[in-house]
Amino acid sequence: MPQLARFRAKHGPVEEPAPDAVASILHVDMDAFFVSVELLERPELRGKPVVVGGQKDQRGVVSAASYEARKYGIHSAMPLRTAGRLCPHAIFLDGRHEKYGEWSDRVASTLVNFSPVVEMVSIDEAYLDLAGTERLHGPPLAAADKLLRTITQTTALPCSGGLATTRLTAKVASEQAKPRGLVWVPPGREARFLAPLSVRKIPGIGEVTERALRALGIETVEQLAAVPQEQLEKIFGQWGEALYRKARGGDSYEFVIDAEPKSISHNHTFGQDTDDVHEMATMLSHLSQKACKRLREAGLAARTLTLTIRYAGFETHTRAKTLARPTQLDSDIYTVFQELFRKHGDTKRKVRLLGVSLSGFTQGNPQLDLLEAERREKLAKLTKAADRLRDRFGFGKVQFGGSLCADDLDHNREE
Numbered sequence: 438m439p440q441l442a443r444f445r446a447k448h449g450p451v452e453e454p455a456p457d458a459v460a461s462i463l464h465v466d467m468d469a470f471f472v473s474v475e476l477l478e479r480p481e482l483r484g485k486p487v488v489v490g491g492q493k494d495q496r497g498v499v500s501a502a503s504y505e506a507r508k509y510g511i512h513s514a515m516p517l518r519t520a521g522r523l524c525p526h527a528i529f530l531d532g533r534h535e536k537y538g539e540w541s542d543r544v545a546s547t548l549v550n551f552s553p554v555v556e557m558v559s560i561d562e563a564y565l566d567l568a569g570t571e572r573l574h575g576p577p578l579a580a581a582d583k584l585l586r587t588i589t590q591t592t593a594l595p596c597s598g599g600l601a602t603t604r605l606t607a608k609v610a611s612e613q614a615k616p617r618g619l620v621w622v623p624p625g626r627e628a629r630f631l632a633p634l635s636v637r638k639i640p641g642i643g644e645v646t647e648r649a650l651r652a653l654g655i656e657t658v659e660q661l662a663a664v665p666q667e668q669l670e671k672i673f674g675q676w677g678e679a680l681y682r683k684a685r686g687g688d689s690y691e692f693v694i695d696a697e698p699k700s701i702s703h704n705h706t707f708g709q710d711t712d713d714v715h716e717m718a719t720m721l722s723h724l725s726q727k728a729c730k731r732l733r734e735a736g737l738a739a740r741t742l743t744l745t746i747r748y749a750g751f752e753t754h755t756r757a758k759t760l761a762r763p764t765q766l767d768s769d770i771y772t773v774f775q776e777l778f779r780k781h782g783d784t785k786r787k788v789r790l791l792g793v794s795l796s797g798f799t800q801g802n803p804q805l806d807l808l809e810a811e812r813r814e815k816l817a818k819l820t821k822a823a824d825r826l827r828d829r830f831g832f833g834k835v836q837f838g839g840s841l842c843a844d845d846l847d848h849n850r851e852e
């Protein structure tokens with residue numbers, strides 16, 4: 438989840454789609470992500486019912502199930518013991534979230550090569566805006582196809598995509614595409630695409646809303662779309678407006694990103710002051726990777742790298758290096774921190790804290806100069822929107838728009 442990302446609810450009249458609208462929003466979703474990562478190391482489990490989250494006699498819930506396990510009715514968030522009863526011969530694995538995070542970063546590093554506008558909304562899911570990337574990757578449909586193939590080729594992990602004019606439609610489309618598929622919803626076809634689906638397929642419509650709608654005789658999106666907005670608002674209040682929007686494939690939240698930060702830093706204070714060079718090198722690598730991840734999520738590259746060493750007794754030294762060219766690559770950045778540490782660290786003294794800081798930012802991936810202008814324009818727009826929000830709600834207080842939209846952004850669920 439990019440720490441710089443914010444969401445807010447959309448209000449006001451539902452926009453008529455522009456006549457020249459292009460389906461450029463791509464929702465990328467990894468298929469049974471945690472299971473797929475486990476299968477990389479244990480290919481002998483392919484084709485078998487596999488459940489990740491813990492053992493079948495343990496408390497706790499399923500965090501992911503293979504498609505074979507789903508045939509037995511197992512799904513994420515189900516108690517492990519229930520899953521064990523439904524399919525006793527399934528293979529149960531403990532979750533290894535650090536590992537999933539590493540693979541998620543690898544996927545993210547592919548995504549940023551396809552667009553300057555990438556929103557990682559959870560560990561295995563992202564939205565991209567492919568508008569304006571034609572010169573590099575061709576029209577959005579070709580780019581989406583290339584992107585999914587690239588992920589599969591570089592990580593051997595299966596994924597699916599949905600390409601549409603809105604995030605909501607793109608998300609539903611990627612769900613329909615699973616596994617290993619791509620569904621394209623051309624502009625103007627959103628309502629027709631959604632019409633036959635159960636209302637439950639719409640992100641944000643959970644059990645409670647589903648039940649309330651069923652009581653009104655509404656089960657499909659088509660039936661929901663036939664209800665006038667005023668009537669939905671009379672029944673559901675502000676949520677009615679969101680439902681009206683959703684039934685037409687419209688987004689009920691929008692994405693804004695914070696104004697660019699001046700620096701990105703990570704520090705670590707050792708539990709006990711240390712002179713173990715190996716321990717310090719490992720920590721430096723960890724801090725450097727964390728900072729780089731945030732850098733890429735923010736779509737930035739850094740030129741100035743600053744290392745902080747605090748020795749026992751609180752004496753603090755900072756040393757910086759400015760690169761000839763900005764970078765967002767882990768390897769470049771870690772090499773510089775290692776160099777700074779070797780040159781300036783006093784290995785005879787015990788160290789209390791290590792810190793890394795990245796600054797001197799430029800926008801975008803240096804490899805994507807072509808997209809710079811487009812990105813600047815988008816960032817300027819998004820930044821303005823973020824500032825307006827801050828004026829209204831106070832700095833840093835801008836959060837998910839309305840609890841009712843939280844379902845859209847359910848990070849714990851993995852599909």
Ligand SMILES: [Mg+2]
Pocket residue numbers: 466467468469470561562851852
């Ligand atoms: Mg998924």
